[in-house]
Every structure is written in structure tokens, then in C-alpha cells.
Amino acid sequence: MNLLAQVGLAGLFIVATGFASQCLNARLAATVAALGAVLGGAWGAFAAARALGMSAPMELALPWAMPGGEFVVGLDPLSAFFLLPVFVVGAVCAAFGRSYLGARPWSAAGFNLFIGSMVLVLLARHGFLFLLAWEVMTLAAYGLIARAHHDAEVRRAGWAYLIASHVSVVALLLCFALLGAFLGEHGHNSLAFSDWAILKSSIGASAALGWGGMSTIFGLALVGFGIKAGALGLHVWLPEAHAAAPSHVSAVMSAVLIKLGLYGLLRLYVLLPAPPWFGAVLSLFGVLGALIGIALSLQQRDIKRTLAYSSVENMGIIWLALGLGFMFRAHGLDAAAGVVLAGALLHVWNHAAMKGLMFLGAGSVVHAAGTKDIERLGGLLGKMPVTGLALIVGAVAIAGLPPLNGFASEWLVFVGLSRVAREGTGAVSLLAMTAAALLAMAGGLALLGFVRLVGMALLGLPRHERTALAQESSVGMTLPLSVMTMLCCAAAVFSPRLVSRLDSVVGALSGAGGPAAPAAVAHDGAVRQAAELLSPVSQVSMALLLVVGAAILGLRQWTRAAPRTETWSCGYTAATPRMQYTASSFSEFLSTRVLPRWLQPLRWTERPEGLLPSRAQMISRESDPVTRKTYEPLLRQIADRLGLLRFFHQGRLQMYLLYMLVAVVLGFGWISVRDDAGRNTAPLKPARFQPAPPKPEARPPAAEGR
């Protein structure tokens, strides 16, 4: 069976088991759905891994009744690259979710639908189908986020997600519609991706669209996909939704869903000639996201918000590296750019593994301790050894430290940057140096943020009675966690092999972008070179893992009989857990002395005054500065203005039916007036249920000459 069919059927199998299992009783149904996701995920992952090396892209057109739409699906290395984490993380999280949520068959089915829709997004090769799958994905995720809707916080988060996602859909709709309209003028009245390539292959077409048109299309795409990908400024839904969703859903969202925004951008970048500013804007978004994302992450009290902001940071790193890679290539530094791009892509995989691991670990902690507040956790490592180890491994990986996988990809980016710093001309070299310094700063801050998370949640003493009663989660949760932990370690040790699999993806990106670029510009063996570069790093990683692991095991054995006593408190003997440093106090020095005020949490203090001070208090609240400074005032103003429209809210069904009727009549009226004016000569779509020929659009040849 060909790979496209395998991937498609794997996705279909996941969705189908989810819904088909509903006829069973609740426990069995949830188990069958999870099992379906695991099996389908494994199948799909193998197919996707093989598809990474495929030479020619596959496409398949199926008959579809949708007017204006075609059911075209396809598979190429770029899709396969993103499909792999979808299947792997999806399968692991589905297994985790079975134990985490218990017997909730509809949640399990929704989860499977979510995975399946993401597969369809990646396979879709037609604008219409893509948007449809995108919308299903968005709504399925909404259903999962808002599962605990009795909680006002969750409702708020779901609402924020829904609004942000639909702004994204509207932007994408406009973007695709503009493209479709333009192509229509040029006789390709189709939203099929294969037709978009005409803009690249024919210089005339891209010239007709011009700089402005291209900029508009890419600007809209940046907004639409950027919202999903958590670009800074558009990320406001992300921490809310990740904190509210069940942990295995947050894991999938953070590991995979936000990557699909990136996929969308890269897909457009491969298909269309990008405007020259694209790389610069991408890296600007990236550097802001990396620094501000991590600065916000390390101040959060909610463990899942911490992780969510860290996703903003990591997406920022990826955006930055991609943007820089595109820019360096434009300056003729192909080899170095290839290394940077390979690092960025490897980081996509690595971040999927480690953020999946961290969210599942956080889920296990939340499940056991009953709170997401880091300041109520503590001392969990002894009680939850597997979860604790998983979180520590994940934290080291995300902080970009050796010997784990986060380091491997960031290392590649740094090496690429150092090559550009050596070879580039003045400004480009300075850009690379600055980027390296800023990335290093983000890395240093990530170290702070994740040692804080580990130290406060797992180490020390429990800060709350409830936490002291926590126990290790069941095997259903610890097993998926262990799998993800293994994945992170394996991804570090086998990083050269992983990179060498990226060859065709980097090739696709390298051949893309410029107007009328030839299909495959030689990318100079950059990926093979990157793999060779990585091999000493992976060896050192393996040695470090072994040495450190053996040393810790040995010392544990050796100190087993060591006398135990109280922690030294400088002579004070009645220390209590409440005297421990808290998460807020840990980040306070950085927050108040280094970060600008607008990044700090809001604080209200009442200082003790007078000789006999009576009361003093300090309240601090973490709020997103972007939401607080821009969106909240803006939306409030809009809401005030829209109050004028409240007149139309009659609350009676008849009135709404009347509105619909008026809208339909006006719509048809407009179409008929337009047709009478004789402006629209494009033929209508084929009738329903006709099997579509390979090239279903009857292209009017006359339009070519216009």
C-alpha cells in the first residue's frame, strides 16, 4: 500500500475507533478509543517516517460534493516531517489520557477526532479542504479545552481560544480568497495547492501579483498561522488554553497543534514566492517570542502556564532560526543557512518530545497533588519517582542543556550562527552574533525558569497538606511518561541520524522562497554536514548520560546508611515548610532587578508603618502584559461601540429567521446583479458526485492571455 494511503488510513482509523467505540460501555469505549489512537499512531508514525525520505510527492484526488472544493490529499517530506510528531505524541497522550481522565468515552472520541483532523490538515492539498480540516481541528480542540466547563476560568480560557482561533481562520480565509481571486483572474480558478505553484513557475504571474499583493497574502498568513503558532503578540490564547485543558490535551496542543501554524507558513513559503521581508519579520517575531516568552514563563505560579509560556519561547527560537536561515540564504550563505534550518527543524521535533513530556509530567503531578499552583507543591520527587525523573529530564532538555535533545538542536543553530558570524559580511555577521547572544540569554533564563519549576514542584518539602498526601500515579500514566522520557534521551543520543532524515525537508525549504526559484536548489549537503557535526555532541551526550547516571546510582547506594538529620537552618531549629523559598521569591530577584516593569507581575503592597505596625500585605498577580496593555482596552472599546447593535438582539426566533432570509435575498440579489453586468465568465464547478478527473478544472485557455 502506498504511504499516502497508509497515513490517511491511520488517521481515519484513529477517528473511526473513537466514534465506533461509543456503542460499548463507557470504560471499554474509552479504552478502545485510546487503543485505536495508539495503534493508528504507531502505524501512521512508521509510514510518516518512511515518507520523510520519499523523492517525489504523492497526490490523490477523490470525488467530493463540495461546490468550489476538491478533495485533494497529498504527502511529501514537509507533511511527513510534521505528521511524525502528530502520530507519536498523539498516541502517547491518548494512552495517558485514558488513565488521566478515566472512563470518558466522548472525550476520548473528541481527542481522536482532534488527532485525525490534524492529520487531514497536513495531508490537505486544497485550500478549501485545508480550511475545513483546520476548523474541525480548532473545534475539536475547543471541545477538549472546555471539558471542565463548570469552572469559570475554563470557560474564559475556552472563549479566548475560540475567538483567537476564529480571528486566525478569518485571516486565513481572506488570505486564501485573495490568492484564489488572483489565480482566477489568471485562469486558474482553483484553490488546489498544485495550482498555486504557477505563481512561482511563471515570472509573469508573480510579477502581476506584485510586491504589495504578495506582502498582503503573507501578512495575512503570518497573522492567521502566527496565532496558532503562538507568535508573540498573537499568543494570548495560548497560556489560557493550555492551563485550562486536561494535561494530555495541553501536551498535544503544545507539542503539535501550535507547530501546525508553523507548517502552514512553511507550506506557503514552499508554494509561493515570498516577499523579501518575510525572513526578517519571522526572526523579529522569533526573538521577541523567545525572550519575552521565557521572561513571562519564569514568573508564573501555575505550572501549566509556565510550560505554555515556555512553548512561546521555544516557538520563538524556531521562528528566529527559520527566519535567520531564510535571510542568510538570501545573502548567499547557503551552507551555514542549511545548518541553521536543520537546527530549527530538529528543534520542532525535540520540542514536541520534551514539551509533551513536561505537560504529561505536570498532568501527573496535578492529578496526584490536586493543584496547579507551584507554591503549593514541593517534595514530590520522593513520592513520585517516575514522574519526578521525567520532569527533571524534560526540564534539562527544555533548558537546552546537554546531554539531552534540546541541546542538540540549539547547538546546531549556534554552530550555524557562528559560521555566519565568520563568513558573513559586516551587517549579516553582526546579526548572527547578536542573535547568538540573545539566544544564549533566553537559554540562561530558561535555566532559571526550569530549575525553579523542578526545585519548587519536586524538591524540598511539601508546601501544602494536600501535596504531602500525593502518591505516584498509576501505570497508565507513568508508562507513557517513561516512553516520552526515553524518546527525549534517544533523540539526544541519535541526533545525527534524526538530522540526516531532514535532508529532503531542508531541501524543500532551500529551494523555496525566491521568485521563480528552480525546484531544488542544491543545498550543498548542508544536512549531511550538520549530521556529521552533531556526532561528537551526541557521543559526549551519551557519555555524560552514562557517567552521571552510574555515579548517581552508585552514590545513592553508598549513602543509604548515612545518618539523616534536619536541614541546616543557620541555628534556627523550628524551620517549617512554609519558610522555604517559593516560586515567586525564586524569580523575584530577576523580575524586580533585571526585567522591565511591564513584564513584572502586578503587585500591590501595603508596607508596615509606624512604631507598632499593625498590618502589611502584598498581593501579586501574574497577567499577560500583551493582553493587559493592548487587547483588553481594545476589546473593551469595541464592545462599547458594538452596544449600538444590541437593537438587533431581539431574542426571538422569528426575527433571526427574518435576518437570515434578508441576508440570503441580498446575497442572491448581489450575485444576479453582478452576473447581469456580465463580469463573471468563469464556469461553474462540475456537478455533484461526478468522479473528478486527475485535473478536474477545465481551465479556460482564453484567460491565459489576459
Add this chain to the structure above:
Amino acid sequence: MLLSVLLHGFACLAGPVLMVGMIQRTKAVFAGRRGPPLLQFVSDLLKLFRRGVVLSRTTSWVFLAGPVIGLVTAALALLLLPLGRHAAWLSFEGDFVLFACALGLGRFFTVAAALDTGSPFEGMGGAREVTLGALAEPALFMGFMVLARATDAGSLSDMLGGSMTAAWRESGASLTAIGLSWCLVLLAENARIPFDDPTTHLELTMIHEAMILDHTGPFLALIFLASSLRLFVFSLLLVGLVVPFGTLETPVSVLVALAGALAVALSIGIVESVLARLRLVQVPKLMVASVLMAAFGAVLLVGNA
């Protein structure tokens, strides 16, 4: 060749110990005392290794991991550094990133071990350590990038070895800026005055010392050993940047580098004798100054070309 390898090994073993002794001796002379013997540090370590271990009830395996990983990563950093014109044991393109991040890993687990005790003082020290570390990182990386361009080399051994002589001739100004920036990084990363006072007796003002209050016996010895290695490593980095080894014979250059490290120790001793520790709130400003200095170095270098 064999001679260089032997000298390199000797320097790596003796350098850290001698540096600690040198600093102590310098400070003693400034204070009008005779001071301990140069190899006092070795006796201290041996004494600590013979002692037993007492652990806090609160702690887990992370507490043990702190000193071990601290030592392993410091040793790894030492393996990555060339000594004089003698290449490092481990050398490949981009090894400077591993150098910086390995030390970061050591910091991660040192701080995690501190937090594992649940002591407020250790939390305090840990928070300060990671904050200063985050500010030192960009200066270090900017410096590496400048060095990479100035010497057109990709690995530490190629950068800091013989090619630095030509680089100084061409872009001395920017290398001076990097040198100044790295002096501050050296003092900050090794918890030295004016950033931190290694001999302070008040836990509230400590940074590095506050994190190791609960470590006893052999574990304390491992920590002392690791911090002496870190001091040696950062001094070698500075020496490699500042001293142009040119066409010196390799064995001679190894000895010159060792002497350079001892000279760094001497200057640290002098700095510690004549300066007082800064107020903690002033420390981030000094770190920002070091980052800006490194940025100046980059601009000068790029503008020069």
C-alpha cells in the same frame, strides 16, 4: 608531543590547586599575614574526603547529583579547552557551545541540589546564582562569536591556540573589549568579589556559599574541587584570549598558559584585597555592563572588516 601531553595533564591537575593557593596567599600578604601553604587546598580536600556524610531528611537523589554533575561538567569544560598551543583533548567545531552549556548543566544541578534541602538560605543563593548566570551567558557567547570571526576558527583549540596572535594585530580593540567583558564573567561565574564574597559569614549575603550549606564531607570536597576547576577553566579562557602564543614551542606555551592562570589568580587575589563586595542590587548592572562591552567588541570587529 609526548612532553606536551604530559605537561598538559600536569597543568590540569596542578593548575586548579595552585590557583586556590595563590589567591589565598595573595590575600594573606595583603592582610599582613603569612598565609597557609600553597598546597593547603589539597590537605583540605583530603580531610573532607575522609569525613563521613550527614544528609538532610528532606533530600533526594538530586542532592547527591548536584556535586557530582558539578564536577563532571567542570571536568568536561576542562577537556574542551586548549592549553597554550596544545590542542584540547576534545575538540570539534562548535565545542564552545558545549563548553558554555556544560557549565550551565552544572549550575542547574547545583541549584537544584540547593533547593532540595528546602532551606530558605539555599533557595536565596540559588535564585541569585541563576539570575547572574543568565546575564553572564550572552557576554560569553558574544565573546565566542567575536573570537570565531577574528580568528576564523570554529573550535576552541583553533581559536585560542596560535591564531590569536594574528587576530590581535588585526582587531586588537575588539579583543580588548571581549577581554574586559570576560574578566567580569570570570569573577561572576566563580563567585568572586565584587559579585560575591567567598569568605563571607552571613548567609543572607551569600550567593555561591549559600547553596552548599548542607553538603558535608566528600560531597563538600567534590564541590570545592569543581569550583577550583571552574576557576581554572575560566582563567585559561582569559589567558588564551589575552596571551598571544604566536610561534612558541608547544611545551613552552603550555607552561606559559599555566603561568598565565597563576597570574590571573594573583590578580583575583589583589582585586579581592582592594575591593569590597558590591550590594546585590548593583550586581546585575555590572553584568549588563559586561554584555555591553562584548557587544562593543562585536561592533568594532564587524566595522573593522
